[in-house]
Every structure is written in C-alpha cells, then in structure tokens.
Amino acid sequence: MQDSKHTITVEGASVSARLQRPDAARCVIVLGHGAGSNREHATMEEIANALIRRDLAVFRYNFPYSERGSRRIDARPLILATVRAALGRATEIMPDLSVFAGGHSFGGRMTSTVQAQRSIAGLRGMVFCSFPLHPAAKPSIERATHLQGLRIPVLFLSGTRDRLAQPDLLESVCANLSQATLHWLDTADHGYRVLKRRDTEETVFEEMARVTEHWVKGVLETSS
Template sequence: MQTESFTLTTALGHRVDAIATTPDDAEAAYVFAHGAGAGMAHPFMAGVAQGLAERRIACLRYQFPYMQAGSRRVDAAPVAQPTVRAAVAWAQGRWPGATLLAGGKSFGGRMSSQAQAAEALPGVAGLVFLGFPLHPAGRPGTERAAHLAQIALPMLFVRGTRDALAEAGPYAELVAQLGGLATHLAIAEADHGFHVLRRSGRSDEEAMEELLDGLWAWTQAWRLPV
C-alpha cells in the first residue's frame, strides 16, 4: 500500500491538502470528502481509507478550503463544489483504470452530490454517502435531498440507526423516491459519527467493518468491479 500527501488547487485558486491511499491491487477508487466538523485526518476518515485499501479500493481524502484555513464556518456550495471537482479530476488521472466513486461523510457527501447534480463529475460511476445529513436534528424531512432526483447514478446511503440527522421515516421516503438507484445500508445502533453505545453489545470496530463490507458488497451488486 502506498500513501501520498500533496496539495490540490481548485478552479477558484484555493489550495488544499490531500492524502491518497493506494493498495497494490487497486481496482476502484473513492473520492472521500470530510464532514463539517472534522477534516481528512480524523480517525474515522483514516479508518475508512485503510479499510478500503484492504478491500482493493484506493481512497483520496482532501480538505475543503474552510477546514484548510482553520475556520469553523463551512464553505458555501460555490466554493465546496469546485473542491470536489478538483479532487475527482486528480483521482481520475491517478487511477485511470479504476472504477471511480465519489461522496463523503455527512457535509462532504452532500457537497459531492450537489456537484454531481449541477454538472456530472467526469468518470464517476457511483456515489457513496456515509451519514448523509438528510435533515436538522429534531426536524425530520427530505428537502435537503431534493437535488438527488437529478442524479442518474447508483447511490449508496450508509446510515446509523441512531443518527439524529437521518431518522428512519424520512430515509425510507428518500430511498423510495429515488427508486432502484438508491441502496440503504443501516448500521445497527450507530449514531451520525458511526459510534455505538457499549450497552448495545456492539463496538465501533464492528460497525466500521459492517460499513466497509457493505460498501464493497454494493460495488459487487452494481457490477462495479473491485
């Protein structure tokens, strides 16, 4: 496995750090954007990258400009989306023979899907969302996902059953609205960060393995070779 650290430059001129993890036998690649509150080096992000490498999937993690600058205020879509596009373009050049996936954790997944809905991300064959922030806590709804109807790619939604930003009812409604393109993988007892309570009898490590195995199985179900 090879790990590379480098800098991406967006179309707006923002320079952001990035990390690419490449297994020796990579056959697919995931462009993996971070969530609102933690950057690409967060243990969850690193754990996903490592686990994917063990499953023959390369991973590109990268910062959004606000995180690079140390700000707590997330980027607006006109800033975030060019960052997604810069990351996808780099991944397409680095892994030209791999099946290319894009998405991310929470905010990063939503920015990736908005970019895809606005203008197709070149080379991307599917989208993977880890904790898609469907609605604010305590205010269930599907309005944040309206743009997904404009996407004609297979989409995997990995959701913790205790996720306060993704209650079961609205999620079922979303999956039904998207039809056969949407797959919902529920991680039992996990919250928005995919942590589980000890009293559940499960561990964070078990939840992570279920997430990674489910992602890999989804690529097989869609005949996305890995």
C-alpha cells in the same frame, strides 16, 4: 500499498489530499469530510482504513476552510468547485481505476449536489456515510430534493441512532430513487459511534466497508 500526499488547486487556493491505494485496488473512492472536521479526523481515518482493507483505494481531501484550520465553512460555490477539483485530480492520478465519490455527512451531501447539478464524467457511483438529511431534531426531506437528479447508483450507510437522518424519512427518500441502496448500521449515531449492546463481532467500520465492497462489486459487474 501506495500512501501519498497530493495538492489540489481550486480558484487560486490549494488544499491537501491523501491517497491510500492498496496493491490490489479495484476502484478509488473520493471522500469529502464532515462540516466540522477535516480529512484526518478520526472518523475519516476509520472509514478510510476499513475501506483500504477491502482493497478499495481512498482519496480524501480538505475543503479550503479546513485546510486553513477554520471552522467557518466556505461559500457554496467554492465548496462545490473543490469537490469537482478533487475528483479531477483523483482521475488524473489514477486513470486506470473506476471512480466512486461521496463522503462523510457534509462531504457526501456536497458531492451529491455537484453530481446533481452537472454529471461528473466517468463517475460510477456515490457512497454516503451518514448523509445529513436534516438538522438534528428538525426532521425534513428538503435536503434530499436534489437527489432526484442523480442518474448513477448510490449507497447510503446510516446509523439507526443518527439524529440527522430519521429512519422513515430516509427510507422514503431512497424508495423514490431509482438506483439507491440503503444499509442501516445497528446502534450507530451520526459519527458511527455505537452502543455496547450492538449484536455483532464486526466493528461498525468493518461492516460499512464490507457492505461497500459488495455494492461496488455489483455496480462494476452490472455496468461492465
């Protein structure tokens, strides 16, 4: 397996990225992290490692603020430019692989915003781990308005205890998207923490990776 560090230049700043590519990789998934974390956060590590075990390469990157070690999120234009730069770098490094993109929470939402504003050439689909549909205890679908602009397959992997995605609201959003797949992760919260009563031997990360692998395979077969 290839495990390498990379640098992404965006608007005069540099951010780091990590590529983990299994020998039999069938695609690469470019992942942005949650608002209060970075590419090496425990949740990102678990997501990446689970996907890698399913022969899905992962390219995860920092935003400029997380690269600096700051918790103050960058201005929206810089965030979106970073998403585009990361996708461009991943495509440059791996021209032989189909490209998917998304991320955990904020990272997924920003990636979907980029795609809705101006389609990313060659992007095959999007994977949203805990899409933050609304702030905790403030149910709304305003953050989903831009999703109507997506014209590629999208996969939502959300926990049944996620306080940032009320189930009935997320289900209604997905029902109005032409190429959306929604998979519920039993008892998982926004950070994929689960209750002990979870009735399966799979970990939540194993489950999300299995579902992602199956979905990716379907997307690639349908569009080939």
